[in-house]
Amino acid sequence: MDLTQLGWNAAREDQFAPHRAKGLVPARVAVEDKHYYRVWTADAELIAQVTGKIIHEARGNHSKLPKVGDWVAVKIPANEEKATIHAVLPRMTQITRKNSGRDTTAQVLATNLETIFLIHAADISFNAARLERMLVMAHDSGARPVVVLNKIDVCDDLDALLAEAQRLAADAPVFPVCAITGRGVKKLAAEIKPGDTVAFIGISGVGKSSLINRLYGDELMPTIEVREQDAKGRHTTTWREMIFLPKGGVVIDTPGMREFHLWDLAGPGTRETFPEIEALALNCHFRDCTHTQEKDCAVLTELNAGKIPRDRYESFVKLQRELAYLREAGKRAGWQSRRKSDRVAHRSFNKAVTHHKSRR
Template identity: 60%
Template sequence: MAAKLPVCYLDSPLTQLGWNAQLEKDFAPHRAAGFVPARVATEDRHYYNIFTTDAELIAQITGKLLHESTPTQLPKTGDWVAVAVHDGEEKATIHAVLPRRTQISRKVAGRNMEEQVLAANVDVVFVVQGLDDNFNLRRLERFLVMVHEGGAQPVILLNKTDLCPHTAQRLAEVQAAVGKTPVLAVCGLTGSGVKRVGQYIHEGITVVFIGSSGVGKSTLINRLFGEEMQATLPVRETDAKGRHTTTRRELLVLPRGGVVMDTPGTREFHLWLADTGLQDTFPEVEAIALRCHFTGCGHTVEKQCAVRAAVQAGELSGDRYKSFLKLHGDLTKLEAATRQSKLARKASDRVALRAYNQFKRDRLEDD
């Protein structure tokens, strides 16, 4: 098998991780300063798992970088960083983060509105939704706004086809709502449709799986690898809610090329300021809105509103109009959303975080 791999695959482990000419250029000053490039696989508050050309290391950032960075500028899964490797130890220090090409962020609960970067430098984002009780078109649209806003290409995966007696109907419904965004029906259980997912992944491409907890992100990734690489747990039967099995982000290199990232379920994600994302998610509504009489029309009570006229004329579906208004509202009411998500924050998140931190501590002690 190995002999059949292209030479570049064997020669350049950095290329396997997604390294390219632009990054090499961005990295020049850091190379001159004696640092080596690495990609962040997982991160928590203080420790990072990173991949260099030949090793997986645990890294910490310098105090200087910590003080000079805002929280979103700190290294995130998928980031390229400049590191100093400590000889004879499996440890490194991160001195700088290279500019990001794309990023996937969500709004998180906190004292103030806070942007949390889920993944950096991704090309394709698989937005996964279950065809069981999890299915929710409005939520799907919110995820799409998030992806468009971050500059990546979304692909929708409707998973668990085995649990849905009318997959074709759902597929058509979603496709009608999302326009040109590709929509695939898949089954993590049987592997059906997973080959077509793989067609979006090849060397030089980084993909990430996002979606609520329990929709099957890790299962689909396992399928892609053809082996169990992630722990998966059964969904709680009563409410189709997941158990937040994945408590940290993972970055994995597919044997035939391409980088795959897993994320923990984004249960309480809210929209980040997503003006461009809104336009990309509702292009037809935005086009109609150009004809509204008032600039800054709210499309609800205003006179001579082209959007409402379009709904009345049957040119725009009532459902589309409603979800557009909802997102429109979400974007202007971030403050309220933050308060809500604070209330929604569950103790289980803290438990998961604690378990992960313990895991990291154990791991460091093993080293």
């Protein structure tokens, strides 16, 4: 296969030069399992393992190990089955989420993505707050978010749900689809350009694998067989896997998560999810204003004047609270470096906003 179809380009070829000089070849991680990786080179699909050096250098930080979507430098020994991964190329984008429970280490879901499909079902499982959280994750990833409303065949009032989803999604497009009948799937497929990589993210059962099967045009990924009162025989996705579409483009199927937690500790994502409220917050009297009770709070003033919808305000405050909690948890874990880079990001954002304002 031509590696450019998998997203290889001149910039990556440049980055790869030192590895090439050592006789290593470029490959992309398609599957990550507990004990091995499946990688694609231009010529073959190989089973690969990381070198001890990579494990040592990661020092227990799992996010530094190869993840699905990563470009890696592999050595293919003659007469030996397994290839070895000697280096991970810098990631262009990556989507991360907080691990469940009290563990506040980040989990990398997929890397080097152009686009992220945030899959939701147009049924009772639809949840506005979850969509907002997923949008924050997506904005922070560096990839372009696309909201997908699947299962429109079971929705009674699609117009209302679409309007709600579009309002929450702000600038991100929303695509109504049905994986069963194929309605809307062609339009969605047009969002996947040749050479692009798209990750499918969403809670279990929303139809991520079903949609990928539709896009592939064949039964490829096992999907859940929904049975009443019976969880047996479920074919739920248990690992992340990259699939090359026949018409070009790479998709990454991910296992559904039970819930989305925010990993980001005040990264730029929140601002893109609530841009109008963040812009207001810059005018609050107190720099650490929580926008709940403070005097001279610009957000509360606008809220009381009816200029911000109350539910949107409430989601915003809830998100701020969750971020504050994570920040505290991070502090307790002695998590300095990330917070420092956050402060830098925060400053440059404020500068950008101020600059924008002064030009108006």
